[in-house]
Amino acid sequence: MPKRRRPSSSSPSGPNSQNFLAEGVPEVHQKLLEHVLANNARLSKVRIAKLPHGIGIVAAKQIQKNEEITFIPKSLLVNLHDIPFPNSSPIDHPTKVHSSLAAYIASQFHKSPGDNSGSGNNNEPFIDILPSLQSFESSMPLFWSDQVLANCSPWVRSFAVKQKGKLEDDYRHALEMHGKRGVEFLREEYEWAWAVVNTRTIYYRPKKWYKIPAEDCMTLCPFIDYYNHEASGDESCTVSFSTDGLRVTTQKSYAAGEEIFVTYGQYNNDHLLVEYGFTLPTNPSDNINIDHWVLPKLSPRHQELWKQLPYQGECFLDESEVCYRTMMALRLAVIGVHDLGGGKRYGDFVKLVEGEMEEDEYVGLYERDEGVVRDMVGEVAEAARKDAEEGVAELEKMWESAEFWDQRESIEAAIGRWRQCLDIIAKYKEKNNN
Numbered sequence: 226m227p228k229r230r231r232p233s234s235s236s237p238s239g240p241n242s243q244n245f246l247a248e249g250v251p252e253v254h255q256k257l258l259e260h261v262l263a264n265n266a267r268l269s270k271v272r273i274a275k276l277p278h279g280i281g282i283v284a285a286k287q288i289q290k291n292e293e294i295t296f297i298p299k300s301l302l303v304n305l306h307d308i309p310f311p312n313s314s315p316i317d318h319p320t321k322v323h324s325s326l327a328a329y330i331a332s333q334f335h336k337s338p339g340d341n342s343g344s345g346n347n348n349e350p351f352i353d354i355l356p357s358l359q360s361f362e363s364s365m366p367l368f369w370s371d372q373v374l375a376n377c378s379p380w381v382r383s384f385a386v387k388q389k390g391k392l393e394d395d396y397r398h399a400l401e402m403h404g405k406r407g408v409e410f411l412r413e414e415y416e417w418a419w420a421v422v423n424t425r426t427i428y429y430r431p432k433k434w435y436k437i438p439a440e441d442c443m444t445l446c447p448f449i450d451y452y453n454h455e456a457s458g459d460e461s462c463t464v465s466f467s468t469d470g471l472r473v474t475t476q477k478s479y480a481a482g483e484e485i486f487v488t489y490g491q492y493n494n495d496h497l498l499v500e501y502g503f504t505l506p507t508n509p510s511d512n513i514n515i516d517h518w519v520l521p522k523l524s525p526r527h528q529e530l531w532k533q534l535p536y537q538g539e540c541f542l543d544e545s546e547v548c549y550r551t552m553m554a555l556r557l558a559v560i561g562v563h564d565l566g567g568g569k570r571y572g573d574f575v576k577l578v579e580g581e582m583e584e585d586e587y588v589g590l591y592e593r594d595e596g597v598v599r600d601m602v603g604e605v606a607e608a609a610r611k612d613a614e615e616g617v618a619e620l621e622k623m624w625e626s627a628e629f630w631d632q633r634e635s636i637e638a639a640i641g642r643w644r645q646c647l648d649i650i651a652k653y654k655e656k657n658n659n
């Protein structure tokens with residue numbers, strides 16, 4: 226059964242929502258504040274603020290380490306257990322949580338679309354504070370045109386294409402599961418809601434969800450979804466859940482006015498761009514996926530063997546080095562086709578893979594091949610650099626062209642990401658003299 230929520234009106238004796246709003250924040254956020262405060266949320270020493278990168282949370286006064294600064298009770302969470310929606314329980318449909326949650330948000334919006342200005346009277350006040358579809362369209366590669374994506378990095382392009390496919394599947398599922406049962410939403414509303422779920426859900430696994438796969442354990446959480454991301458997980462606030470709700474706790478002290486962050490995970494900027502529609506100017510976890518330039522160095526036979534090795538996953542280059550997986554792929558690539566599958570040369574490689582030979586010993590034995598591997602790493606970095614330069618040049622031409630004026634924001638974001646990649650490659654090359 227859906228939880229009963231108290232109507233959103235501020236109580237004269239309760240906390241004053243104005244205290245939790247910094248100057249210049251649009252009024253629509255006050256309604257959300259009133260709603261959460263009227264429903265037993267605890268907010269301590271925090272304010273919603275308008276920041277250069279959107280809405281976020283700042284310290285209203287000095288805050289100490291290990292303080293609870295936000296608690297949102299379970300009754301305010303928006304997830305498939307608690308919404309008044311037919312056939313939506315993740316227990317019944319464990320793999321389609323994203324799809325059904327998006328259908329719910331879209332249907333709520335559909336009841337009273339408005340313009341996200343707070344004029345809507347749908348029954349989820351948090352819907353009115355959500356970013357517009359237009360802001361998702363310019364920031365999330367999933368919505369970028371094929372021409373822009375064609376000039377993005379191969380990883381961004383392929384991940385965005387995968388997301389388009391998932392959105393399509395989820396939309397079909399939502400129509401089948403909910404649309405046919407009278408739940409109403411338009412395609413455009415569904416796309417917006419899908420992006421909302423993608424960028425704002427939080428991991429949530431209460432006891433009764435024990436059968437649900439971890440990747441499907443998600444909830445929307447009014448107010449906590451105002452917190453922006455920072456990379457340094459050790460210092461950013463923790464978000465924890467219990468049977469009674471979700472809470473945010475500090476891990477360091479804050480001065481008044483300072484922005485308070487949580488961390489969405491240790492992601493590189495490609496991942497942040499595709500999943501959340503932004504990149505960090507400084508990101509210690511940043512690197513470039515270089516599969517596109519590494520894997521063609523392996524012949525079809527090498528690739529067959531590569532797939533059997535315990536190095537599945539992706540190859541990366543950061544400011545200092547390429548990952549061990551890249552080294553192993555290229556070490557395999559330099560073994561002649563005739564030596565593959567048996568004999569001492571391949572046997573030693575397998576020993577290295579299985580940890581029966583130290584890397585130093587292997588490098589000593591196959592010094593000449595290691596030289597070739599190093600050259601190949603240099604070629605990979607150079608090929609990535611050239612593609613990045615070409616991508617930037619093409620995108621800059623598009624930016625100038627009247628044909629793409631309505632896509633300038635996405636073009637700028639794509640150029641920005643390529644420039645970060647060029648910076649990483651330049652630093653890598655300088656450190657490694659290649």
Ligand SMILES: C[S@@+](CC[C@H](N)C(=O)[O-])C[C@H]1O[C@@H](n2cnc3c(N)ncnc32)[C@H](O)[C@@H]1O
Pocket residue numbers: 278279280281356424425450451452453454455500501502503504505
């Ligand atoms: C959970 S919401 C955070 C609140 C959001 N800023 C807002 O205006 O409602 C996640 C979204 O905030 C933005 N965001 C989060 N962290 C950011 C950061 N460090 N820099 C820029 N944008 C960020 C991205 O658009 C992301 O998809």
